[in-house]
Amino acid sequence: MNALELDGVRKDYGSVPAVAALDLRLDEGEVLALVGPSGCGKSTLLRLIAGLEEPDAGTVQIGGRTVAGGGVWYPPERRDVGIVFQDHALFPHLTVAANVAFGLTELSGAERKSRVTEALAMISMERLAERYPHELSGGEQQRVALTRALAPRPELLLLDEPFSNLDRHLRAQIRADTMDLLRKTGTAAVFVTHDQAEALAIGDRVAVMRAGRIEQLGAPEPVFHTPANRFVATFMGDADFLPAELTGDTLVTEAGSVRAPDDVVGRADALEVMVRPHEVVLRPADNGTAGTARVVDTEFQGGFILHTITLESGRRLRSLQPHTTHYPIGTRLHAELSYGHPPAVLPDHDAIATNGHPAARW
Amino acid sequence: MSTTAPAPPRATPERLARARRGTGRRFGWTLLVGAVAVFVVIPVAEVTAGVLTPTPDLWARLWSTVLPGMLGDTLALMFGVTVGTLVLGAGLAWLVTVHSFPGSRIFRWLLVLPLAMPAYVLGFVFLAIFDAPGPIQTGLRAMFGQDVWFPDVRSLPAAALVLSLALYPYVYLLVRSALLEQAPATFDAARTLGASRTRAAVRVVLPLARPSLAAGLALVLMETLTDFATVSYFNVQTVSVGVYQVWKGQFDRAAATELAGLVLLFAVAVIAVERLLRGRARYHQKGGRGRGLATVRLTGAHRWLATGTCVAVLAAAFGLPAAQLLWWAGGDLLTGATNLLDPRYAGYLTNSLIVGAVAAASCAVIGLLVAHSTRMTGGKITTIAAHATTVGYAIPGVVVAIGVLIAFAHLDTALEALGVPGGTGLLVTGSVIGIMYAYIVRFLALSYHSIDASFTKVSPAMTASALSLGASPARVLGRVHLPLVRTGVVTALVLVTIDALKELPIVLLLRPFGFDTLSVWTYQLASENRWESAALPALTIVAVALVPVVLLIGKDRLEGAR
Numbered sequence: 001m002n003a004l005e006l007d008g009v010r011k012d013y014g015s016v017p018a019v020a021a022l023d024l025r026l027d028e029g030e031v032l033a034l035v036g037p038s039g040c041g042k043s044t045l046l047r048l049i050a051g052l053e054e055p056d057a058g059t060v061q062i063g064g065r066t067v068a069g070g071g072v073w074y075p076p077e078r079r080d081v082g083i084v085f086q087d088h089a090l091f092p093h094l095t096v097a098a099n100v101a102f103g104l105t106e107l108s109g110a111e112r113k114s115r116v117t118e119a120l121a122m123i124s125m126e127r128l129a130e131r132y133p134h135e136l137s138g139g140e141q142q143r144v145a146l147t148r149a150l151a152p153r154p155e156l157l158l159l160d161e162p163f164s165n166l167d168r169h170l171r172a173q174i175r176a177d178t179m180d181l182l183r184k185t186g187t188a189a190v191f192v193t194h195d196q197a198e199a200l201a202i203g204d205r206v207a208v209m210r211a212g213r214i215e216q217l218g219a220p221e222p223v224f225h226t227p228a229n230r231f232v233a234t235f236m237g238d239a240d241f242l243p244a245e246l247t248g249d250t251l252v253t254e255a256g257s258v259r260a261p262d263d264v265v266g267r268a269d270a271l272e273v274m275v276r277p278h279e280v281v282l283r284p285a286d287n288g289t290a291g292t293a294r295v296v297d298t299e300f301q302g303g304f305i306l307h308t309i310t311l312e313s314g315r316r317l318r319s320l321q322p323h324t325t326h327y328p329i330g331t332r333l334h335a336e337l338s339y340g341h342p343p344a345v346l347p348d349h350d351a352i353a354t355n356g357h358p359a360a361r362w
Numbered sequence: 363m364s365t366t367a368p369a370p371p372r373a374t375p376e377r378l379a380r381a382r383r384g385t386g387r388r389f390g391w392t393l394l395v396g397a398v399a400v401f402v403v404i405p406v407a408e409v410t411a412g413v414l415t416p417t418p419d420l421w422a423r424l425w426s427t428v429l430p431g432m433l434g435d436t437l438a439l440m441f442g443v444t445v446g447t448l449v450l451g452a453g454l455a456w457l458v459t460v461h462s463f464p465g466s467r468i469f470r471w472l473l474v475l476p477l478a479m480p481a482y483v484l485g486f487v488f489l490a491i492f493d494a495p496g497p498i499q500t501g502l503r504a505m506f507g508q509d510v511w512f513p514d515v516r517s518l519p520a521a522a523l524v525l526s527l528a529l530y531p532y533v534y535l536l537v538r539s540a541l542l543e544q545a546p547a548t549f550d551a552a553r554t555l556g557a558s559r560t561r562a563a564v565r566v567v568l569p570l571a572r573p574s575l576a577a578g579l580a581l582v583l584m585e586t587l588t589d590f591a592t593v594s595y596f597n598v599q600t601v602s603v604g605v606y607q608v609w610k611g612q613f614d615r616a617a618a619t620e621l622a623g624l625v626l627l628f629a630v631a632v633i634a635v636e637r638l639l640r641g642r643a644r645y646h647q648k649g650g651r652g653r654g655l656a657t658v659r660l661t662g663a664h665r666w667l668a669t670g671t672c673v674a675v676l677a678a679a680f681g682l683p684a685a686q687l688l689w690w691a692g693g694d695l696l697t698g699a700t701n702l703l704d705p706r707y708a709g710y711l712t713n714s715l716i717v718g719a720v721a722a723a724s725c726a727v728i729g730l731l732v733a734h735s736t737r738m739t740g741g742k743i744t745t746i747a748a749h750a751t752t753v754g755y756a757i758p759g760v761v762v763a764i765g766v767l768i769a770f771a772h773l774d775t776a777l778e779a780l781g782v783p784g785g786t787g788l789l790v791t792g793s794v795i796g797i798m799y800a801y802i803v804r805f806l807a808l809s810y811h812s813i814d815a816s817f818t819k820v821s822p823a824m825t826a827s828a829l830s831l832g833a834s835p836a837r838v839l840g841r842v843h844l845p846l847v848r849t850g851v852v853t854a855l856v857l858v859t860i861d862a863l864k865e866l867p868i869v870l871l872l873r874p875f876g877f878d879t880l881s882v883w884t885y886q887l888a889s890e891n892r893w894e895s896a897a898l899p900a901l902t903i904v905a906v907a908l909v910p911v912v913l914l915i916g917k918d919r920l921e922g923a924r
Binding site: 016050051052054070073075076078079080081082083085086087089090092093102103105106145148149158 | 386388643675821823826827828830831832833834835837841842845846
């Protein structure tokens with residue numbers, strides 16, 4: 001049984017599709033990070049799952065039960081879905097304990113009390129049970145909101161950018177605690193964020209959304225290393241692209257050759273490889289041999305120095321070097337690709353664009 | 363995070379119970395708002411339908427008798443009150459907001475006080491003082507002989523003056539807040555472009571305050587249109603006076619309906635003009651919103667002229683009439699002629715309070731349900747219906763009252779057709795149900811807006827969280843929304859109670875025989891020129907009406923303290 005199953009879910013705002021015929025399946029206990037730029041429809045998708053919006057088409061199933069579509073409609077209070085908002089949305093007139101108890105109406109008084117105690121113990125907040133939300137720190141409020149949503153043991157938990165109101169240094173800790181709690185309770189969750197690093201860190205799988213569609217869905221590593229298209233490539237991290245010539249099972253680029261992934265071998269169209277800054281090795285030009293690349297810019301990033309170089313063709317690449325390595329601007333050197341995993345090979349974007357295909361297809 | 367959680371059970375009883383509760387799309391809540399909207403719109407629709415039904419004979423008769431005079435008086439009064447409140451309201455707002463002179467800080471909020479003095483109270487005090495038997499003319503005659511000239515007091519200009527003094531605070535308040543919110547950058551930009559202070563005020567500040575000015579004047583004209591008590595003291599024959607006379611004097615419902623329709627037409631025209639004045643221009647301002655314009659310190663004779671103007675207006679509109687009322691009531695108390703011990707005083711006060719409290723409670727409950735429903739459904743239909751429930755505030759009281767009469771008459775006819783002899787019987791004319799109905803129609807907007815303002819502080823995420831935690835809409839209302847908007851509910855209760863207690867036209871038109879309230883009693887005593895006796899009920903009304911004004915001032919001063 002899937003914790004969540006979406007089939008052809010669509011939602012239009014006026015003539016603009018906010019979510020376009022979307023399919024998605026979530027296993028029990030699985031955490032999905034839903035990431036995308038603002039306005040990509042990720043929050044609408046969350047609201048459709050929660051029952052705060054009604055889909056124009058398609059079906060939503062939660063825990064194997066159809067809750068929307070095919071003439072069925074369950075309002076949010078009957079969906080068995082917990083939700084945590086960015087502003088926490090704690091009830092300001094209720095204590096921490098009463099907030100957590102709010103969703104436990106179907107338990108008897110004694111059961112409810114013990115469930116609240118147990119839930120607060122899980123986040124080590126028993127002492128603060130009688131406090132009011134405004135007497136808590138931002139991090140504490142976030143933990144109470146999470147606990148309140150989990151207390152009724154929902155089939156599925158939805159989190160709408162729950163950490164973006166928190167201080168940077170708090171965020172990592174709270175994020176780890178949240179994941180810990182989700183694992184302990186075995187709750188499946190959909191986690192919306194616009195922060196790609198957060199998405200990669202937290203999700204069992206990552207779904208990258210754009211313009212109401214899921215552009216790529218998969219485990220964090222493949223989404224990061226072998227993005228399906230240029231949008232995913234650039235959205236999930238810094239990326240440059242180099243045209244690549246396929247010779248046998250080797251991809252030849254301006255910055256050296258790499259082994260082609262099996263599924264690419266034999267393709268006849270123009271190709272390019274994605275290069276992330278940490279995959280570019282810089283070598284000083286040897287005595288006598290002039291380097292083919294030249295440093296045009298450097299940026300100090302703390303532990304690393306980001307070098308921007310131009311190749312002979314004029315194409316730019318970025319290369320991340322440890323802070324101990326700093327080539328001054330103008331330095332001539334060699335640049336080489338060093339993946340450590342099969343490279344991401346995409347149809348050559350420029351070639352498509354000049355062939356008259358819509359560039360937006362990427 | 364030290365305790366280990368038990369393995370989550372996949373099919374808990376609570377989960378199964380939740381799953382069984384079936385489906386629903388909150389049609390009920392939409393229906394509720396729709397029903398309220400229909401309830402509110404019915405009286406207005408009845409009057410509209412009455413007007414649209416062609417009755418040429420009736421109109422011919424009205425036209426050949428009273429109508430031309432009524433139209434003339436109504437237009438002249440509206441014009442006079444517009445000019446009067448414009449000068450007083452906008453002028454005083456400009457004077458106290460951007461100038462400093464002795465007392466200017468106090469006058470800023472004191473100038474709101476006349477809101478507590480209903481026009482029908484101010485009107486009779488004015489008459490008592492200035493009419494032929496009053497102290498002024500008596501004194502003049504003693505000094506200059508019997509033939510001394512004095513302008514006619516029971517006249518249209520005098521009525522316009524009294525209404526202007528009573529109603530100018532609406533314009534004053536709205537223009538003042540517009541000036542306070544105005545970005546100084548705009549004014550400064552005009553000055554740096556070479557405009558003089560006056561030119562900058564006329565060309566930049568005034569146009570930016572125009573929407574507020576128009577809104578204030580619209581409120582004033584609605585009050586003017588609905589008032590027939592005050593103007594009848596002054597022998598002015600407006601259309602509203604006509605409605606009252608035709609209905610109460612001749613029980614001519616058909617003519618009353620047509621005339622009420624005419625009042626409605628005037629009201630629609632006022633709103634149309636207000637919308638027109640608002641125009642296409644956008645008045646959102648950027649930069650320094652809320653800091654207001656820099657104040658100018660007045661010097662020399664100007665400063666005392668400014669102080670004198672404020673004192674004169676306040677004295678005329680509030681101070682002197684209040685003192686006169688106290689004098690009369692106190693004098694009666696000393697001579698033992700006081701009606702404080704008159705059982706009618708207690709009885710009418712009780713009537714006023716009960717009617718006010720029931721109206722307030724009904725409006726608060728309905729307003730809360732409507733605001734909650736729009737949160738629950740959020741659909742287009744609900745939003746439109748919720749908007750329709752507030753239509754009564756823009757409809758003159760006489761129109762609402764006549765509309766209620768016709769609605770119940772139609773209900774009677776329908777019931778009789780169904781074989782109920784006598785229909786609703788004396789349900790309307792014999793009880794206060796008609797008054798309650800009209801009050802709810804008239805005051806629901808006041809209540810809804812107070813409560814809705816509180817709702818804006820409840821984030822949609824709060825509502826969504828409550829629902830996702832399995833709370834039914836009713837439980838969300840009781841456990842989350844109501845506790846969070848209770849200030850709005852209390853405000854609504856206070857405002858509606860007081861407005862209902864002050865209200866006169868609706869009670870006069872719809873009261874059952876023998877049912878009197880403080881406002882009706884005041885009006886009747888004043889109509890019989892029994893000023894001294896009218897003073898006590900009038901003072902009671904003023905005292906109660908001061909409550910929201912003082913609350914408003916308190917809020918204003920808090921905000922002004924920044």
